[in-house]
Amino acid sequence: MIENVFRPGTTRPEAKGNGSIAKPPLRTPVSAMVSFWGLMRAYWFSDKWKEAWSLTLVVAFLTALSSKAGVWFAEASGELINSIAYFHSSTSDAPLATLLGHAAFLVALVVFKDAGITGTKSFVSATLHRRWRGWLNGRFNDALLDANHTHFHAQNGADTAPDNIDQRVQESIKGMTGGAIGLAMGVMAVASSIFFVGQKLLETSTEIRGFEFLGEYGSVVFALLAVAAYVPANTWIAVKLGGMLERLSIRMQKAEGSYRGELSTLLRRSFHVASAHGEAVQRNMHERLYTEIDRTWGRLNWVNAGYGSFERIYNFVGARVIAYAPGLLPFIHGRIDLKGYITGAELVNSLISQCSWFIHVMPAIATLRANSRRVIDLAQAIEGVQDPVEFYRRTGECDFRYITQNPVFGLSIQNLRLSHQGRDSEPFLICERLGFRRGEWTFLRGESGCGKTSLIKALNRLWPYGRGTIAFPQGVASFYAAQEVKLPPVTLKELVCLPEAQDNHNDATVAAALYKAGLGEFIGHLGDEARAGKSWDQLLSGGQKQKLVLARIVLHQPGLLFLDEATGALDPESKIAFYQTIRDNCPGVTVISVMHESAPPRSAAGEEFYHSVLTIADGMATKEPLTPALPAELTEILTQQPPILADGWLGLARRRLKTARSN
Template identity: 70%
Template sequence: MRGFWGLMRAYWFSNRWPEAWALTVVIALLTALSSKAGVWFAIASGELVNSIAFFHDAANVSPLTSLLSNAGWLVLLVIIKDVGITGTRTLVSATLHRKWRGWLNGRFNDALLDANHTHFHAQNGADAGGPDNIDQRVQEAIKGMTGGAIGLAMGVLGVATSLFFVGQQLLATSTEVAGLEFLGDYGSVVLVLVAVAAYVPVSTWVAMKLGGILERLSVKMQQAEGSYRGELTTLLRRSFHVAASRGEDVQKAMHGRLYQDIDTTWGRLNRINAGYSSFELVYNFIGARIVAYGPGLIPFIHNKVDLKGYITGAELVNSLISQCSWIIKEMPAIATLRANSRRVIELAEAIENVQQPADFYRQTGHSEFSYTHQNPVFGLTIQHLELMQKGADAAPFVTTERLRFRRGEWTFLKGESGSGKTSLIKAINGLWPYGRGTIVFPEGVKTFYAAQEVKLPPVSLKELVCLPDTPDDHSDTKAAAALHRAGLGEFIEYLAEGTRDNRSWDQILSGGQKQKLIVARILLQQPGLLFLDEATAALDPEGKIAFHQAIKDNCPDVIVISVMHEAIPPRSASGEEFYHSVLAIADGVATKKPLVPTLPREITTILANPPARPVAKAPMLEDGWARITRMRLRQK
């Protein structure tokens, strides 16, 4: 689907081909029937005009009956054509539009949300040629493209069937024309074809030039609308931060700049649309009143055809011009179709390009990561790792020669803000694009990444607990037990519900409760490799201890690599260390060392503020100081 015609025909050659072709054949038959009905309409119009013209003729023995019957037949034809045939075709074509769009939407969703994290790479690599406003492309562009393509196809088919049926009738009623006697009885039909051929192509060329301008403006309008909508969506996600920082004026100015782009493009688009509408009205008038009635006027003046034949022929020519002018009538829709198809094709190309992320990112920098597996006994190994920013000349901002994390080992990752802690975790998980190195995972071990910010999709609480698995993978009992151990037992009774009081769980749960929900997922998933990227930032000290203790008690062999802002990692309530080692990033180098046990905080506080002199009446305190001194000597 990386080209226009490939995109157009993909649905008809997919596993849904019976549905696609059945609807297409029905539309084709109804279009042909509509063209034939147009011929009947022209003949009936001629009969009605003739009955009016000869109403007072002495030879007309039943003028009123003739007039009413011809008028009734014409009205019946209009109802059959416009309500029965055209209405049914509209319903069938709308059904085809819905089915085709649904299939394309499913294909793009499957491609974006694959195991390759295509949606992430497509957005993360926007500077490398990735698509903007993916949401607009998947929704509006696909919808507009499929609808426009169906309308275009029906127009082409309408031209073909009209040329056949109308041409057949014109040939049957053709007569000799004065000055064109050498053409014999084909004189009038040749005159019609010359008039149509001289009028329609020139006007079509003008329409195509205007359509090209409309296409370019439509693309720009979609980009501007997408940027504005994207910023509004971002505002809704961070509205608290905007309110807390009193940043409404800055946000307002940003919205004003984005909308100004929409307004400017819209103004230009309106001017072109107005000009095109005027052009189309003039074209329709000349075609229906001059070109249609002109060719038959010469035979009528020379008594080669009567009034009924003249009116019938003019209506047939008008029908032929109308059908051959479909490109002029539909040019705005065609321009929109081309704009939408271009944006959909760009998205398809971006999806295809990022199927090999390393090759994709090499276009804008170094991307030479290698991901392999080893026996789980050896844990996680990282070799010769260098992290870089985008750019061919970018220098590494984090390096390390060799890191090894054994099964069951907990590592505390620390460093100054901006030192690259989160980037290192992302790189291990294949979510940092630029750099080089080898990451060897323990084979057959689940990996779980818990970030600081938790965004919850609008699904049931059980689905949220079971992510990334499905609710069917875990029983209600296991999900409820995981919630209870994570400290969210009060929500167990709402396990099957997606909302409470018309609010989603993302709105109901606080930041700390969302991080407890992550604990529930960890306990349910039982990962062998766990990355905590400031995953306890919203919890109080007791909550952080409970967070770690739940994992320690229920995931005994898990490898934990954790980023926290604390200078000293948390310990259990009994004073035992959760972590075994420290991975420190300093001056761009990551080094790993065993964790040096520290004294309990209470004792550290006493040591920092010792009493001025021993108190004779407090022997227990003197014994405590003696014990502290012995502990310090033992540590040294």
């Protein structure tokens, strides 16, 4: 026996030595994203760092240029106002031409700033948004869809399972990346604005009467004090309101995700709802889920409305009072003229506007934090399930050993106990010692809910709780065919080749597998993802989907095959053809099959497909061989002979036939 130990849910072996399991480092594509700053900087320190930094530097340059253009705008505004004020002055030689010239320059500057700089910056920042989001989407897809079955374990963690993974990967990542880029652009704009505007304020600063000790820096000190007193106090108010917005945004996302998830589930089970006339129940469920959305939305509207009113009042006071106050004393005392006063006021207004960016985007920041929290939670959940054994041990017993042994011994089970979540959960299924030799077909039967499917899942490393040892034949490929078949929107050839890539098999081999499975009419559509506007999942019936699974089995020819109600949608003749195809094309395969039938099916010639029966009753699994069937000719003779012939070997044959029928 080879002591290769496997973790549940993976096919990757771990070497066992010195009585312990060597654990690989828990590194995933999202390992660096389990904190806010780790999530924010991951893209810029990844293999795409050149792309990320190039786009970022272009955005930074355009942001700085826009801030400098803001200074030019303030100066141009001062010139225009001054030309209007002195339009009738005798010192003005050509007042109309001067006014129109300043107006034209101001318009050209606005076009250059808003259409040229801002438009280009929007395009580059949108490109950065698209690239960053695409990179994050790829990392989370790689992390969820790995060989460890992370997507499966992450959703089976009970209390730790993240809700609405689809929403987190799509909407939350999209909103987070867009919000983060906007935040970064705002910070860069504030820094560059303070530099350029502050520089200009210093150049135009003048002495203020009564405050001569400040010297020529009097007006700039007054301006900075006004900004420092006004902006932080209101920012504190904005932070408090933003916290309320963040909490409500997270609650809104959860409510929206639950409602959308239920709608998606309805579309998958639409037939069952219609056949059971369950529309009223489904409608009540939707109304109950939407009630939470409506209630949260109402509270969010109140906070948003209050924040909007606060922001409008803040903007008015800042632009019309605070911005014009610092330069009023120098203007009254004749230290500066009207042009200097207007220019200074516009500069202070620009400074207030840039420093108030945090206030203006607080709702967006609240949404950013809500989105990032959703993404971080998913990254943490992915990290938490990289060692499934330790993960499941937090909420119950998980002590499975998956080992390999010489193929001649087949598949073996020793001391297997399956239980549910909870450390005190009693086993609902016990398998003391079972063996399935190479080429043996075993029929698994038992009442509904007895644990048949759970046993199949445990054998495939997909049951989380319990203990026991399962020894697989070394080097033998396995295949698990479930009752419900879901087909992804890919080509027919890819569907048949799953789980391998389509390039591993030529068209002729795939076509032959389809033909043997009874789907020969589709051979000419191997390269099609759909027919008549419908995907294969929509086009194929339940029985045809199960035949498609049969085509996969024929193509891959596994040595170990698990059939969990894999023929439930087939008629009796098709079921027989299903098993006969496996018998003819997969020599030496070991089959463990779950069916609702009381007795295993036989071939068209009356021969047994199955060699043994595994019965689950009262929480115990017991295995015994099937009674060998008598030849069909002998059975016919015995049923036609009169009772007086029931002597000697013929009487013995009759008694065996009676025993076989009763079993």
